[in-house]
Amino acid sequence: MVIQANMSTKAIVGIWENTIEIFKQYQIPLGNEPLESFMEQDALEELLAELNDAVGSSSDTCVNGG
Numbered sequence: 896m897v898i899q900a901n902m903s904t905k906a907i908v909g910i911w912e913n914t915i916e917i918f919k920q921y922q923i924p925l926g927n928e929p930l931e932s933f934m935e936q937d938a939l940e941e942l943l944a945e946l947n948d949a950v951g952s953s954s955d956t957c958v959n960g961g
Contacts, residue, residue, distance in 0.1 A: 898946045900931040900939055911950045917942070 898907055898914075904925045908915050918925065921942060923933050931939060 897952050898930075898943060898950065900943060901929045903927045903929055907946065911946075913949055914946055917946055917949060 896910075898911075904918055904923055905927055907930075908918070908925055915925070921933075923930075923942075930942065933939075934942065
């Protein structure tokens with residue numbers, strides 16, 4: 896599974912606990928709002944790359960259906 900912009904911070908941390916430190920670094924609160932509601936596209940892409948790197952996930956590791 897790849898962390899995506901439409902996922903909430905709460906859901907992400909629920910699956911990958913180590914991502915909480917990244918959210919703290921970016922000063923993004925835990926909640927039900929999707930990541931895309933917190934920042935502009937360029938910054939969002941950087942955050943997604945960092946999050947997916949931290950959890951060892953990429954489009955190469957993602958398979959259809961999850």
